[in-house]
Amino acid sequence: MELINRYIFAIKKRLPAKMSEDIANEIKSLLFDELEEKFGEKETYTKEEIETVLKEMGPPRKVAQRYRGGKQYLIGPEIFPIFKMVTSIVLGATTLGLVISYIVSAFTMESANAWQVVEPFFGFFFSLLSAWMSAFGGLVFTFAVIDHFTNLEGKEIDLSEDWKPSDLPELPEEKDIVPLYEPIIALFFIIVCIILLNSYVYTKGAFVETISSVTILPILNIDALRNYLPIWNLSLGLSLALEIVHLVQRRRSLFTRIFEIALSLLSITVLVMLLHGPILVHFDQIAAFFSETNLTVASLTRNYRLILKVMIGLTSFGMLINIIKLIVSEARKANV
Amino acid sequence: MTETKKPIEGLISELKRGTLVLGVLSQLDKPHYGYTLVKSLAKKGMDIDKNTLYPLLRRLEKQGLLKSEWDTEGSRPRRYYQLSAEGAHTFEQLKNEWFDLQKVLQELLQQEN
Numbered sequence: 179m180e181l182i183n184r185y186i187f188a189i190k191k192r193l194p195a196k197m198s199e200d201i202a203n204e205i206k207s208l209l210f211d212e213l214e215e216k217f218g219e220k221e222t223y224t225k226e227e228i229e230t231v232l233k234e235m236g237p238p239r240k241v242a243q244r245y246r247g248g249k250q251y252l253i254g255p256e257i258f259p260i261f262k263m264v265t266s267i268v269l270g271a272t273t274l275g276l277v278i279s280y281i282v283s284a285f286t287m288e289s290a291n292a293w294q295v296v297e298p299f300f301g302f303f304f305s306l307l308s309a310w311m312s313a314f315g316g317l318v319f320t321f322a323v324i325d326h327f328t329n330l331e332g333k334e335i336d337l338s339e340d341w342k343p344s345d346l347p348e349l350p351e352e353k354d355i356v357p358l359y360e361p362i363i364a365l366f367f368i369i370v371c372i373i374l375l376n377s378y379v380y381t382k383g384a385f386v387e388t389i390s391s392v393t394i395l396p397i398l399n400i401d402a403l404r405n406y407l408p409i410w411n412l413s414l415g416l417s418l419a420l421e422i423v424h425l426v427q428r429r430r431s432l433f434t435r436i437f438e439i440a441l442s443l444l445s446i447t448v449l450v451m452l453l454h455g456p457i458l459v460h461f462d463q464i465a466a467f468f469s470e471t472n473l474t475v476a477s478l479t480r481n482y483r484l485i486l487k488v489m490i491g492l493t494s495f496g497m498l499i500n501i502i503k504l505i506v507s508e509a510r511k512a513n514v
Numbered sequence: 515m516t517e518t519k520k521p522i523e524g525l526i527s528e529l530k531r532g533t534l535v536l537g538v539l540s541q542l543d544k545p546h547y548g549y550t551l552v553k554s555l556a557k558k559g560m561d562i563d564k565n566t567l568y569p570l571l572r573r574l575e576k577q578g579l580l581k582s583e584w585d586t587e588g589s590r591p592r593r594y595y596q597l598s599a600e601g602a603h604t605f606e607q608l609k610n611e612w613f614d615l616q617k618v619l620q621e622l623l624q625q626e627n
Contacts (some may be wrong), residue, residue: 201572203584204548204593208568211549219589236565244569345566 181228192242195403201245209235214373238268252322260426261321262367268317271366272309275373276302280377311374350429368421372414378402397464402456409451413444435504442497449490453483527593534611538570539605542580571595586607592616 186206190198212231213223235241253261280302379400420437424430452458462479537560541551548568555562567572574580579601585592 201592204568206594207590207609208548208564210590211547215549215553234564243566244565245572247569247573 179222181225181232182206188238189242192239193245205241206469235255252318252325254325257321257325257358261317264422264425265314265317267362267365268313268369271369272313272373273306276306276309277378278370279374279377328403339418354430356424356428356430358428361421362420365418368418369415372411375407375410377409397460399456399458399460402458405456406448406451409448413441413448416441416444432508435500439497439500442493446490446493446497449486449493453486454492457482534569534570535574536552536608539579539597539601539608542597543593545596547594
C-alpha cells in the first residue's frame with residue numbers, strides 16, 4: 179500500500195492544489211478497481227501486484243500532465259520572441275551601465291590600500307547579480323501580466339470569429355515605419371542612463387561620504403541630483419515604455435506621437451525646474467580649483483543657466499515641429 | 515515524439531480521438547465509474563487508454579456535459595459519472611452530426627472505389 183501512496187503523492191505534487199486532493203482520491207479508487215479486477219478482492223496486495231497496476235497506469239508525470247491540461251506557462255509562445263529580445267537588451271544594458279559606474283567609481287577614488295580597490299569589485303559582482311535578478315524578475319512579471327490579458331490559447335475563444343480582413347491594420351507610411359534597430363538602441367541607452375543616474379546618486383554619493391581617503395573633486399551636487407531623481411526616473415521610465423511600444427508595433431501611431439509630445443513637455447518641465455531649482459554642479463569647487471584663471475562662480479552659473487535656456491528652446495522647437503507634423507498628417511488623413 | 519512515428523499512426527489516432535467523446539457520452543446514460551466504463555467500451559470494440567479516459571471524464575464534467583458523484587456505499591468509495599441534461603442534449607446533437615458525416619464520407623469513399 180505504501181507504494182500506492184508514494185505514487186499518488188508523486189502525482190499530487192504536480193497538480194494544482196485546488197483539484198489535487200479530488201484527483202488523487204479518484205486515481206486511488208481507480209487503482210484499486212484495477213487490482214480487484216486483476217487479482218481478486220482482498221485486504222492487501224503484494225508489491226508485485228501493485229507494481230503491475232502502477233506500471234499500466236504510467237509514470238506520475240505523464241498522468242499528472244494529462245489531468246492538468248490547458249495553459250501551463252507564464253509567457254506564451256506568442257509573446258516569447260519579444261520577451262527574449264527585450265530581456266537580452268535589458269540585461270546587456272544593465273551590465274554595461276553597472277560596468278561604467280564601477281569603472282568611474284574605481285578611477286575617481288585614490289586607493290589607500292589594496293582592499294579599497296578590491297572591495298568595490300566584490301560589491302560590483304553582487305550588485306550586478308542582484309540587478310540581473312531584479313531586472314529579469316521585473317520582465318517576467320510584466321510579460322506574464324501581458325500574457326494573462328492577451329493570451330487566447332486555452333480560452334474558449336474562436337480566433338476566426340468576428341474577424342474581417344478589413345480589420346487588418348493599414349500599412350504604415352514610409353515615415354511611420356520604425357526600423358528595428360531604433361527602439362533597440364534607444365532602450366539600451368535609456369536603461370544605461372537609468373542605472374548610471376541611480377547608482378551614481380545612491381552608491382557614489384555614499385562613497386564620497388564614507389571613505390575618508392577619497393579626495394575626488396565632488397563636481398556634481400548629490401543633494402540636488404537626489405532632488406531631481408524621481409522626475410528623471412519618471413521621464414526615463416515613460417521613454418522606456420514608449421520604446422517598448424515601438425518595438426512591439428514597429429510603427430509610429432497617433433498614440434505614440436501624442437505620447438512623444440507629452441514626453442517632450444515633461445522634458446521641458448524638468449529643464450525649467452533645473453533652471454529655477456538648486457544648481458547641479460558645485461561651481462564653487464570648480465572655481466576654487468581653477469583659482470588662477472578668471473573663472474568665477476557667477477560666470478559659471480550664468481553659462482549653466484544659458485545652456486539650460488538653449489536646451490529649453492531647442493526642445494520646445496522640436497516639440498512644436500512634432501505638433502505641426504501631427505496636425506498636418508491628421509488633416510491630410512481626414513481629407514483622403 | 516509524434517514526429518518519429520509513422521504518419522499513418524498519427525492519422526489513425528487523430529481519427530479515433532475525434533470519435534472518443536461521442537463513444538464515451540453514448541455509454542453514460544447510466545452511471546459508470548472509470549474502470550467499468552473502460553471495460554464497457556472495450557467490450558464493444560472501442561479500446562481507450564485509461565490515461566486518456568479518466569482525465570477526459572473530468573474535462574467533460576468541467577464543461578457541464580457530465581455530472582459526478584462519489585458513491586461511498588460499496589466496499590470502497592467510487593466516483594460515478596453520468597450525462598447531465600446538457601450532456602444528453604449535446605450527445606443527441608453530436609450523434610446527428612456523426613450520422614450526417616458518416617453519410618457524406620460513405621458516398622465519398624464509395625466514389626473512390
